[in-house]
Amino acid sequence: xxxxxxxxxxxxxxxxxxxxxxxxxxxxxxxxxxxxxxxxxxxxxxxxxxxxxxxxxxxxxxxxxxxxxxxxxxxxxxxxxxxxxxxxxxxxxxxxxxxxxxxxxxxxxxxxxxxxxxxxxxxxxxxxxxxxxxxxxxxxxxxxxxxxxxxxxxxxxxxxxxxxxxxxxxxxxxxxxxxxxxxxxxxxxxxxxxxxxxxxxxxxxxxxxxxxxxxxxxxxxxxxxxxxxxxxxxxxxxxxxxxxxxxxxxxxxxxxxxxxxxxxxxxxxxxxxxxxxxxxxxxxxxxxxxxxxxxxxxxxxxxxxxxxxxxxxxx
Amino acid sequence: xxxxxxxxxxxxxxxxxxxxxxxxxxxxxxxxxxxxxxxxxxxxxxxxxxxxxxxxxxxxxxxxxxxxxxxxxxxxxxxxxxxxxxxxxxxxxxxxxxxxxxxxxxxxxxxxxxxxxxxxxxxxxxxxxxxxxxxxxxxxxxxxxxxxxxxxxxxxxxxxxxxxxxxxxxxxxxxxxxxxxxxxxxxxxxxxxxxxxxxxxxxxxxxxxxxxxxxxxxxxxxxxxxxxxxxxxxxxxxxxxxxxxxxxxxxxxxxxxxxxxxxxxxxxxxxxxxxxxxxxxxxxxxxxxxxxxxxx
Numbered sequence: 001x002x003x004x005x006x007x008x009x010x011x012x013x014x015x016x017x018x019x020x021x022x023x024x025x026x027x028x029x030x031x032x033x034x035x036x037x038x039x040x041x042x043x044x045x046x047x048x049x050x051x052x053x054x055x056x057x058x059x060x061x062x063x064x065x066x067x068x069x070x071x072x073x074x075x076x077x078x079x080x081x082x083x084x085x086x087x088x089x090x091x092x093x094x095x096x097x098x099x100x101x102x103x104x105x106x107x108x109x110x111x112x113x114x115x116x117x118x119x120x121x122x123x124x125x126x127x128x129x130x131x132x133x134x135x136x137x138x139x140x141x142x143x144x145x146x147x148x149x150x151x152x153x154x155x156x157x158x159x160x161x162x163x164x165x166x167x168x169x170x171x172x173x174x175x176x177x178x179x180x181x182x183x184x185x186x187x188x189x190x191x192x193x194x195x196x197x198x199x200x201x202x203x204x205x206x207x208x209x210x211x212x213x214x215x216x217x218x219x220x221x222x223x224x225x226x227x228x229x230x231x232x233x234x235x236x237x238x239x240x241x242x243x244x245x246x247x248x249x250x251x252x253x254x255x256x257x258x259x260x261x262x263x264x265x266x267x268x269x270x271x272x273x274x275x276x277x278x279x280x281x282x283x284x285x286x287x288x289x290x291x292x293x294x295x296x297x298x299x300x301x302x303x304x305x306x307x308x309x310x311x312x313x314x315x
Numbered sequence: 316x317x318x319x320x321x322x323x324x325x326x327x328x329x330x331x332x333x334x335x336x337x338x339x340x341x342x343x344x345x346x347x348x349x350x351x352x353x354x355x356x357x358x359x360x361x362x363x364x365x366x367x368x369x370x371x372x373x374x375x376x377x378x379x380x381x382x383x384x385x386x387x388x389x390x391x392x393x394x395x396x397x398x399x400x401x402x403x404x405x406x407x408x409x410x411x412x413x414x415x416x417x418x419x420x421x422x423x424x425x426x427x428x429x430x431x432x433x434x435x436x437x438x439x440x441x442x443x444x445x446x447x448x449x450x451x452x453x454x455x456x457x458x459x460x461x462x463x464x465x466x467x468x469x470x471x472x473x474x475x476x477x478x479x480x481x482x483x484x485x486x487x488x489x490x491x492x493x494x495x496x497x498x499x500x501x502x503x504x505x506x507x508x509x510x511x512x513x514x515x516x517x518x519x520x521x522x523x524x525x526x527x528x529x530x531x532x533x534x535x536x537x538x539x540x541x542x543x544x545x546x547x548x549x550x551x552x553x554x555x556x557x558x559x560x561x562x563x564x565x566x567x568x569x570x571x572x573x574x575x576x577x578x579x580x581x582x583x584x585x586x587x588x589x590x591x592x593x594x595x596x597x598x599x600x601x602x603x604x605x606x607x608x609x610x611x
Contacts, residue, residue: 024421026496030410031427037407037466038434044447045439051446108338111331120332126597127339133589133596134346135525137543141550141582142345145352145575151363153348189342217324250528254547275442276532288440296437314432314472 052286073286083287086270089176089263094247096180098240105188106233109195110225114217125196129189140254143182144169175260183248194236195229202228231310238306242299245291267291346586353377353579360575376576377584385538386581389545392457396541397523400461404519407466409512412474413500418483435468441532448533459533460541464522470515477511478504513599517592524588542585549578 019025052073054066077083108128115121131139146152147168155165168174206224215223249268256264265273267287275284306312320328347367352360356371364370380386415428439447444463453459481504489499505512530544537548 024419027414027417027421030414030496030500033407034411034466034471035427035430037462038431038468040451041444041447041463041466042434042438044450045443046437048439048443048446051443108335111335114328114331115335120335124335124339128342130346130593131342133521133525133593134586135527135543137525137527137547137550138582138585139345141546141578142349144550145579146345146348148363151361151575153344153363153366156363156366185341216321217327253528254550271441275445281442285440285442288442292437292440299436314435 049285049289049292051282052289054282056282056285058281069282073282074290077283077286077290082265082270085262086265086267090245090247090266090268093176093179093252093266094244096176097183097248098237098243100180100184101187101191101240102233102236104184105191106195106226106229108188109192109199109229110221112192112196113199113225114221125189125192127189129193131186132190134186136248136250136254139182139186140251143178143255147178169255169257170259172260172263175255175264179248179251179255179264183251191236195232198229198232199225235306235310235312238302238309239312240302242295242302244298245295346583349579350583353576353583355576357573357576360579361573376580379577380580380584385545386542386584388538389540389542390584392539393524393542395457396460397520399457400464400523401516401519403461403465404467404470405512405516408471408474408515408519409505410500411466412471412478413496413504415471416475416478417486417496418479431468431471445532454533455535455539460523460526460529463529464526467519467522470518474508474511474515477508481507510599513595517596517599520592521589546581546585549581 051066053068053070055069055072056066060066112121112124115124146154149155149165149167154168159165166174168178202224206228207220210220210224245267247266247268249266249272252264252266252269253272256269268291271284271288271291274280274287303312303314344367348365351367351369352365353376354369354372354374355365356373356375359365359370438444448454448459448463451462453462485503485507486499489503494502525543527541527543527547530541531547534540534544537545540548
């Protein structure tokens with residue numbers, strides 16, 4: 001009877017048939033497109049990083065034989081004042097964005113939690129995350145318009161109070177704040193979703209017994225809602241460390257102009273300027289590699305801490 | 316029995332409602348302003364009189380945009396990109412998420428997981444990616460805008476977590492009845508994961524609609540740009556409108572509009588698709604996203 005020992009039968013099958021009958025075959029097929037795409041568009045570029053150690057000339061072919069120059073590009077970069085300027089700006093802008101990017105959504109989430117009319121609550125929540133879905137090109141266009149010293153709505157409001165108009169986008173000391181505030185404005189509504197979800201997980205019994213004990217609104221916010229949010233705040237703070245060198249390329253690229261390079265140039269825009277603007281391919285890739293390495297270290301550290309302390313898993 | 320509020324609490328409650336109302340208004344203010352400017356007259360716009368209501372209402376700016384061929388051309392590049400890109404995204408993301416969510420050890424499983432993790436930890440950077448796109452040979456084609464974004468790892472994770480949170484009995488029962496993985500995915504998982512899949516669909520739509528930097532890099536001819544890349548070229552303050560309007564008919568119109576009103580009209584038109592899908596985002600978002608993003 002050939003149905004008695006199916007196991008032995010399958011062992012005798014030729015290789016192709018074994019692959020065909022592998023119970024997990026369909027799982028591999030399911031993963032294949034994602035793996036191929038990631039391989040081509042993430043891993044091939046990683047290999048392309050070798051040009052940071054070369055004097056890359058496109059005429060010699062994309063992945064062709066190039067002249068190897070070791071760490072020359074790096075020693076050039078590390079002697080470049082622009083690099084340190086961009087690094088400093090990146091750190092200032094991104095750390096301010098990180099701090100306010102947590103404080104603002106947490107505060108608004110706590111305030112929103114005190115709203116008892118649920119239609120009002122939902123309306124506010126829905127409206128404030130609208131800007132999150134608009135691209136930086138559109139928002140940049142709107143900001144250039146709104147911050148214009150002659151026709152912009154912001155300066156109209158300011159001059160209504162008798163203050164001189166400010167050209168925010170061309171003002172060295174105002175520019176980083178424009179970046180920070182507009183980023184927080186764009187994203188806080190979206191970040192708030194997570195905090196609001198965390199608030200709904202707080203045991204309602206805590207609020208009830210606090211009311212019985214005579215705790216008012218402020219005490220409940222301070223001693224129940226805020227501590228209830230603490231784990232989520234800590235998790236978000238840790239995860240944001242991985243983004244320390246990401247000061248927001250699309251935003252800065254859209255708004256950066258010659259008058260504010262000194263305070264507005266970030267690493268990513270420097271990479272673009274060197275690579276695309278000045279065709280210094282190898283040099284630009286070397287700056288990018290520096291950023292990638294530091295980012296990878298920070299991100300691994302952040303994920304590791306989040307995993308150890310909060311059982312947060314990426315996968 | 317709620318406690319009677321103290322005076323301080325009453326003041327706070329009123330202040331809180333007003334403050335949150337103002338925050339909501341500030342979130343909409345810029346887009347309302349742009350809308351108002353786009354419907355205002357040239358003089359009103361260029362002297363900065365427009366707030367959130369059009370001054371000297373006119374549709375001239377929109378008429379001007381309607382006659383602008385490049386606006387439409389790039390608009391349709393964006394439409395094409397979304398129509399191609401989003402279905403490809405779903406076809407890549409959903410099966411991959413399913414395979415990674417299956418509670419079973421298969422060969423290379425952890426290797427594949429690490430393969431994806433490394434891809435989010437480390438990146439080749441701008442120039443190497445550009446070189447790769449050139450090497451693949453898709454530069455100056457729509458595929459340069461679609462394929463590099465085809466497998467967003469974070470979105471795979473969101474769907475994977477959603478699948479993992481489903482009761483495992485569902486898949487076990489189906490598999491007992493002889494269902495294959497594809498059948499379990501199509502007949503069991505997808506039907507009960509509609510909110511999560513709708514969320515990803517919307518996020519992919521927005522990703523493709525809003526991308527502009529890739530268009531700038533991978534497409535050499537500006538008339539083949541997607542809409543947002545084209546907008547990038549016009550929001551720079553020095554754009555010369557006269558160049559946009561070569562024919563005399565257009566030029567007459569040009570005298571009635573200002574750079575500012577035309578820019579505003581185009582910005583507003585580019586935002587319409589996002590606003591059109593916004594009600595769906597609203598409906599699916601909290602449900603689909605929070606589960607996928609937070610549960611580890």
